[in-house]
Amino acid sequence: MSKAVYCEKCSKEIKFRGDLVTATIFFVVVAYHEDCYVKELKGFRGLFLDNQPLNGFSGNFLFVMAVLVGIGFAFGSLKWVSIIAVIPVLYRLFSFYKFERLLEK
Structure with missing residues (x-):
């Protein structure tokens, strides 16, 4: 792919999907190296950083459960719940x- 993905913390290029962790900060999706993500959770921005990564096992599990x-x-009497369940699906997509489609596996 033509576009590079850069880490939010160290500003270095992320080259492989296995090293990528995506998370949300104030409703914005950002990319981190796996090590930078762990360091960022321990810092001040960790207060604003969602502890759940959007990719990986927990993000994929949340995606499936939300779907x-x-x-x-959607077919019951609580249709507004289905609208709320769409939010994690949209973040994951x-x-x-x-980010992920631009990187090698």
Whole structure:
């Protein structure tokens, strides 16, 4: 791919998907190296940084659960819950589109 992905903390290029961690800071999706993400959680910005990465096992699990909850409540009487369940799905899709698809596996 043509566009490079840079770490939010150290500003170095992230070259492989295995080294990428995406997270949210005040509703903005940012990319980190795996080591930089851990250091950032311990720092001041850790207060504003979501502790759950958007990619990886926990992000993918949340994505699947949000899709299931959204579909489950879309046909019931609590349709507003399905709208709320779309938020993690959109974050995960945005993370993939903006960062992960640009990197090698």
